[in-house]
Amino acid sequence: xxxxxxxxxxxxxxxxxxxxxxxxxxxxxxxxxxxxxxxxxxxxxxxxxxxxxxxxxxxxxxxxxxxxxxxxxxxxxxxxxxxxxxxxxxxxxxxxxxxxxxxxxxxxxxxxxxxxxxxxxxxxxxxxxxxxxxxxxxxxxxxxxxxxxxxxxxxxxxxxxxxxxxxxxxxxxxxxxxxxxxxxxxxxxxxxxxxxxxxxxxxxxxxxxxxxxxxxxxxxxxxxxxxxxxxxxxxxxxxxxxxxxxxxxxxxxxxxxxxx
Amino acid sequence: xxxxxxxxxxxxxxxxxxxxxxxxxxxxxxxxxxxxxxxxxxxxxxxxxxxxxxxxxxxxxxxxxxxxxxxxxxxxxxxxxxxxxxxxxxxxxxxxxxxxxxxxxxxxxxxxxxxxxxxxxxxxxxxxxxxxxxxxxxxxxxxxxxxxxxxxxxxxxxxxxxxxxxxxxxxxxxxxxxxxxxxxxxxxxxxxxxxxxxxxxxxxxxxxxxxxxxxxxxxxxxxxxxxxxxxxxxxxxxxxxxxxxxxxxxxxxxxxxxxxxxxxxxxxxxxxxxxxxxxxxxxxxxxxxxxxxxxxxxxxxxxxxxxxxxxxxxxxxxxxxxxxxxxxxxxxxxx
Numbered sequence: 377x378x379x380x381x382x383x384x385x386x387x388x389x390x391x392x393x394x395x396x397x398x399x400x401x402x403x404x405x406x407x408x409x410x411x412x413x414x415x416x417x418x419x420x421x422x423x424x425x426x427x428x429x430x431x432x433x434x435x436x437x438x439x440x441x442x443x444x445x446x447x448x449x450x451x452x453x454x455x456x457x458x459x460x461x462x463x464x465x466x467x468x469x470x471x472x473x474x475x476x477x478x479x480x481x482x483x484x485x486x487x488x489x490x491x492x493x494x495x496x497x498x499x500x501x502x503x504x505x506x507x508x509x510x511x512x513x514x515x516x517x518x519x520x521x522x523x524x525x526x527x528x529x530x531x532x533x534x535x536x537x538x539x540x541x542x543x544x545x546x547x548x549x550x551x552x553x554x555x556x557x558x559x560x561x562x563x564x565x566x567x568x569x570x571x572x573x574x575x576x577x578x579x580x581x582x583x584x585x586x587x588x589x590x591x592x593x594x595x596x597x598x599x600x601x602x603x604x605x606x607x608x609x610x611x612x613x614x615x616x617x618x619x620x621x622x623x624x625x626x627x628x629x630x631x632x633x634x635x636x
Numbered sequence: 637x638x639x640x641x642x643x644x645x646x647x648x649x650x651x652x653x654x655x656x657x658x659x660x661x662x663x664x665x666x667x668x669x670x671x672x673x674x675x676x677x678x679x680x681x682x683x684x685x686x687x688x689x690x691x692x693x694x695x696x697x698x699x700x701x702x703x704x705x706x707x708x709x710x711x712x713x714x715x716x717x718x719x720x721x722x723x724x725x726x727x728x729x730x731x732x733x734x735x736x737x738x739x740x741x742x743x744x745x746x747x748x749x750x751x752x753x754x755x756x757x758x759x760x761x762x763x764x765x766x767x768x769x770x771x772x773x774x775x776x777x778x779x780x781x782x783x784x785x786x787x788x789x790x791x792x793x794x795x796x797x798x799x800x801x802x803x804x805x806x807x808x809x810x811x812x813x814x815x816x817x818x819x820x821x822x823x824x825x826x827x828x829x830x831x832x833x834x835x836x837x838x839x840x841x842x843x844x845x846x847x848x849x850x851x852x853x854x855x856x857x858x859x860x861x862x863x864x865x866x867x868x869x870x871x872x873x874x875x876x877x878x879x880x881x882x883x884x885x886x887x888x889x890x891x892x893x894x895x896x897x898x899x900x901x902x903x904x905x906x907x908x909x910x911x912x913x914x915x916x917x918x919x920x921x922x923x924x925x926x927x928x929x930x931x932x933x934x935x936x937x938x939x940x941x942x943x944x945x946x947x948x949x950x951x952x953x954x955x956x957x958x959x960x961x962x963x964x965x966x967x968x969x970x971x
Contacts, residue, residue, distance in 0.1 A: 427866055453868030460862045466723035467858050467913035480856055480867045529859065533867070 378441040379404045380537045380568040381426060381456070386435035387592075388425045395421040397592040398435070405536065408559055408569040410583035410600065412576060414613055417589040419572040420461060423539045426570075427458055439537070453481035457530040461541035461572075464522070468515040471525040475500055475510070478532030500532040501525075504558055520551035527558060538562060540571045544578060556582040576617075580604055588612050650910045654924035658705060661931040665701040666693075668938060699828040703836060704931040707825070707893045710840040710885035712926020713919050715900020717847040720854035720915025721878045722777060722786060725905060725963060729886040730897030730956070732786065733793025734769045738883075738890035739820045740797040740804070741765025745891075747808035759835045763887030769793045770879040777875060780861075822949030823894025825934050832892035843885030844923055850877045851916035858914070896949050898956020899926050905963065 379402040388396040396418045403409050411419040424430045426437050428444055437444040439455055447455070457478070465474055478500065479493040489497070501507045504524040514522060523543065530538055540559065544552040556578055563569045563584070573579050579586055579600065586603045588596040589612075596608045609617050667678060671692055681689030682698065711729060718727040729735045745751050745761035776789055798821065805813035853874035856864035865871050889896070903925040904918050911917045930948070937946045 424862075427862075429862060429865065449870065450868045453866060456866065458863060458866035460860060460866075463860060463863060465858055466860065467915070469858060469913050473912070473914060474858065477856055477859060477867065480852065480869070526859075 378438070380440055381570070382438045383422070383426065384436050384438065386422075386425055386432045386437060388421055388430045388432050390421075390430070395430070395592050396425055396432075399589075399592070399594050400435075401587055401594065401597070403537065403568045403570050405568050406563055406566050407584040408563045408571060408582060410579040410586045411570065411572040411589060412574070412579050412586055412604075412612075413589035417612070418592040419589055420541055421592070422589070423458070423541055423570065423572065426539060427456060428452070450481060450483075453535075454533065455535050456537045456539060457533040457535040459526060459530045459538070459540040459543055461545070463526045465514040465526075468513045470511055470513055471506060471517065471521075471528075472497065472501065472510040474514060474525055475506075475528045475532050478529040481533055481535075496532050496534055500528040503531060503561065504528040505554070520547055520554070523547055523551065523555060524558070527555065531562065536566070537568045538570070540569070542572050542574065544573060544575065552578060576604060576609075651921055651924065654921055654928060658708075658924050658928040658931060661928055661935065662701040662705055665704060665931050665935050666697045668935065669697055670942060695830060699830050699833050700825050700934070701931070702833045703828040703892055704825050704934050705927040706833070706836050706840045707823075707889040707896060708899060708926035708928065708930030709844060709923040710836075710889035710926070711896060711899035711930070712903040712922035712924070713844045713847050713900075714882040714886045715926070716904040716915065716918040716922035717850060717854065717878050718773075718882060718900065719904055720850075720857065720918070721875065723857060724786070725967070726787060726901070726960070728898065728901035729766075729882060730895065730899075731901060731960065732769065732773055732790040733797060734766045734773075734882060734886050735890050735895040735897060736794040736797040736801075736821070737769035738762040738766035738887045739895045740801050741768075741887070742891045742894075743801050743804050743817075743820055747804060755831055756835060759839055759888045759891040762891035763839070763883050765797070766887035766890070767879070767883040769797070770883045774875055774879045819947075820894045822947045822953065823890065823896040824944075824947040824949065825893055825930075826944050826947075828893065836888045836892040839888035840885045843881045843883070843888065844919075846877050846881035846884065847919055850874050850881070851919060854878075854915035854919075894949060896930065896952050898952050898960065899929055901963070902956060902959055903929055 382402040384400055386396060386399050387394065399418070399422060411422060413419055421430060425432050439447055439452065444452070475497050476489060476493070479489060479496060482493065501510050504527050506521065506524045506528050509517060509521055514525065517525065527543060530540070543559070544555050547555065552575070559569050559571060560582055571583070583600040585598065586600045587594050588603060588608055595611060596603050606616065609615055667675060669692065673681070673689060673692065677689045678693050678697070681687065681693030684690050715728045718729065718732065719725055721727070739762070741761035741764050742758055745758045750757040750761065772789060772793060773786065776786060801817060801820065805817050853864065853869045853871070856867050856869045861871055904922045907918055907921050907925050911921055933951050934948055937948060937951055938944065940946060
């Protein structure tokens with residue numbers, strides 16, 4: 377069976393600036409694929425192209441094997457859930473009400489959620505360990521709690537594809553680990569997860585595959601543990617990394633590894 | 637589950653209370669006036685077509701009471717919808733210059749003789765004026781402008797409309813130009829006629845109905861524009877419907893009663909403590925609350941100054957402007 381989401385030689389531009397150049401990628405069910413690359417490399421643009429917010433100037437986006445253009449707005453909203461970068465609640469509504477917005481693609485007018493909506497909301501909240509504060513207002517929660525509620529909102533849609541744009545940014549180490557664990561669990565249930573991130577340690581640890589973007593091109597892709605070679609890191613980020621596995625390291629950097 | 641049902645359960649009775657309040661106040665408004673008539677005579681006048689009681693009941697009291705409901709409903713619903721669209725409690729037809737632009741349109745129709753051709757040209761011009769201001773807001777919102785830009789643009793639009801209003805009135809060389817200008821700039825229900833109600837009622841109803849269709853989209857906007865789009869919301873359509881609905885409702889209300897500011901600011905704010913912050917839950921209650929507030933203010937004015945030296949627009953601005961500043965200060969101190 378084909379991947380739930382794939383890009384075939386997709387290019388996209390903002391005006392005259394080319395943001396995505398001839399990128400092909402496939403996001404299989406049950407896997408977490410990380411998009412890494414320096415600022416402005418095209419990570420967010422790739423997600424926006426997949427959603428149709430930026431129309432591709434060339435190439436085609438396929439959702440469940442069907443070109444994106446053939447999808448209705450509503451059907452696409454039920455198939456791809458999107459957690460934008462720096463997502464916030466613009467009104468201080470209760471966490472639970474916010475998560476219920478994830479049911480909008482299923483046609484739920486918010487005041488009369490049906491039984492399946494309610495169970496989807498409950499389940500999303502419990503998967504994100506957010507049930508305990510579901511009744512509290514968003515402005516009363518900590519940043520880590522808000523991030524989990526926003527993820528629960530995306531999960532409540534029960535879409536087979538989830539695109540998350542830097543969901544772990546600005547979180548403390550424990551919350552970062554927690555969020556990545558939640559994405560892994562979703563993949564374990566069969567969803568195709570696409571996540572952009574800057575923390576390469578987290579990316580290598582939690583993703584099944586990585587795509588390295590630079591200037592709108594995919595310069596490397598493959599197994600998360602092997603793709604971040606010295607050569608790729610140098611080309612994409614212009615940095616040399618301390619390779620712990622290379623041995624002989626005198627001082628170990630502090631790498632967040634486990635949530636207590 | 638619990639918060640879901642309790643919100644609905646607590647919200648519904650408040651809706652009935654608001655509706656009862658608005659209707660009750662309209663009855664009070666109908667029953668008071670410079671000529672003292674007992675309820676029996678008034679009701680008799682309403683259902684007969686002869687005598688002084690009939691003229692007072694049908695042509696003075698009834699239009700005033702009804703128009704108060706429709707003007708307040710239009711302004712309350714418009715405020716709630718604009719706040720939802722801009723995701724900010726400071727948006728409102730008056731603050732954003734929509735009302736003064738509608739007033740400009742009404743004056744152009746009035747003083748250049750268009751109203752003689754068809755009574756519908758007065759609201760048509762006012763709605764066109766409101767639409768012009770709302771279109772600027774639409775472009776600003778599409779460009780992702782923040783609320784500071786929005787409020788500043790509102791100041792500019794309002795000043796521009798006021799200047800053109802003054803220019804139009806001097807060109808019209810009407811000896812009563814200045815006092816007429818005050819009437820349009822600071823609205824009043826005192827000269828309401830059945831004709832005003834005849835055009836305002838359907839246009840306000842259509843406008844508010846259009847605003848109600850945006851409820852789902854405005855709720856999705858809590859998550860931001862791209863997340864709302866990813867949930868299947870047609871954002872362009874939501875923006876257009878809000879702009880058109882606000883222009884229809886506020887334009888028609890202003891054509892009938894002149895510019896009444898700050899109702900759309902105060903009412904949704906007061907109702908949030910009962911309904912929470914979701915825009916969708918606030919539109920309909922804000923229409924009812926606006927109707928009640930404008931009717932109550934109009935009653936208060938008549939009780940406080942029976943000679944009607946105090947205009948409705950003066951009272952709402954005197955109370956609304958300090959409230960606006962207080963709201964800005966409060967938003968500043970919030971984290």
